[in-house]
Amino acid sequence: MKIRQFQVDAFACRRFEGNPAAVCPLDSWLDDSLMQAIAAENNLSETAFFVPTGDRFALRWFTPLAEVDLCGHATLAAAHVLFEHLGYDKPAITFETRSGRLGVERKNNQLQMNFPAIKALPCTVPALLQQAIGLPIETLLVADDYLVVLDSEADLRRLQPDQNLLGQLDKRGIIVTARSEEHDFVSRFFAPKLGIPEDPVTGSAHCTLAPYWAEKLNKTRLRARQLSQRGGDIDCEIVVDRVILAGSAVTFMTGEISLDI
Known part of the structure; x- marks a missing residue:
């Protein structure tokens, strides 16, 4: 089994700045333990996995040690991959996540993410x-x-x-x-x-x-x-009660994961 993987520098205008995230587009979910193992192998702060669900995408994020409820830079990276590499041609993407529905829109040479405001x-x-x-x-x-x-x-x-x-x-x-x-x-x-x-x-x-x-x-x-x-x-x-977070992203690497499953 082979899985495409992209490494994207998020909140960056050029490579080697911002936050690198791995992004794996999937047709259907892998076992949680396998996604966690891939994230640990990548050893980046986040690896994002997404699966199409009608006209939206289900999105999950894993650190090297655990799945998390919300991640900004890997959401930005996932949207960048859809827009720049996978031919997504609509102006906005909707992700279904553990933190609810998150939108990402291309606007003024940036990607704008619509996230929940969290009051401390x-x-x-x-x-x-x-x-x-x-x-x-x-x-x-x-x-x-x-x-x-x-x-x-x-x-x-x-x-x-x-x-x-x-x-x-x-x-x-x-x-x-x-x-x-x-x-x-x-x-x-x-x-x-x-x-x-x-x-x-x-x-x-x-x-x-x-x-x-x-x-x-x-x-x-x-x-x-x-x-x-x-x-x-x-x-x-x-x-x-929302926060619009805007930034740019740059692809650093594209590759393929080989799995014996």
């Missing part, structure tokens, strides 16, 4: 988190992830968290963010318990970041950058 609520700082961060935490909120607000972009850039301690926390991951002079806000994302010490660019984190900064800055359109080693830009817009 204030909480007390766990001692383990404070120890792991090692810098003063200005504000802490929590939703699917912890949202740590630091005093400055300089603090965010020099942050070197204790990955072992982060992996012991009770949430999927840890978003760390700060105001920025060049952008509206900047961030980093850590999810060691999912096999992702630091994610290059995290679309799903911006479902929480965008509502937080929209309220703080009193604006609905925001320019964001994730400050990983690769880095990537995300344009965000709040529309009622």
